[in-house]
Amino acid sequence: MHRSPVIIVILALFLGLVTAPFWANAISEKKPVLMPEHPAGHDKCVESEEFMRSSHMKLLHQWRDSAVREHNRDYVNAEGKHFKKSLVNTCMNCHTSKEKFCDRCHESVGVTMDCWNCHVAPEAAGKTGGN
Numbered sequence: 001m002h003r004s005p006v007i008i009v010i011l012a013l014f015l016g017l018v019t020a021p022f023w024a025n026a027i028s029e030k031k032p033v034l035m036p037e038h039p040a041g042h043d044k045c046v047e048s049e050e051f052m053r054s055s056h057m058k059l060l061h062q063w064r065d066s067a068v069r070e071h072n073r074d075y076v077n078a079e080g081k082h083f084k085k086s087l088v089n090t091c092m093n094c095h096t097s098k099e100k101f102c103d104r105c106h107e108s109v110g111v112t113m114d115c116w117n118c119h120v121a122p123e124a125a126g127k128t129g130g131n
Helices: 004-027 049-070 087-094 098-109
Strands: 074-076 082-084
Touching (some): 082 087
Antiparallel strands (some): 074 082
């Protein structure tokens, strides 16, 4: 019977440690997800907005593999429209600001991009072409 206070303290500490991440998340300040600026003068992307939000990296990886490994640079979207498989000449032709488009969304959700390890960001490259 004399061990009851020790057991209660140990259980309280255990429950506190186990639930600490939940409490920390509940009281932490939530950062809003910054939505990217839509490009002026363009009302549609290569696919629907919902698709691009959820699957744009899958699409870009498919484009990379298909264009580089299979030399297939033509993309036909769900509506049957043709596009050139090119980050700089297709995507960045509309989304001209890496900071206002790519960075806003990726930074707010904590995702690191590796696109610019190979590609030149549009502000640095101008509109002279690229990959």
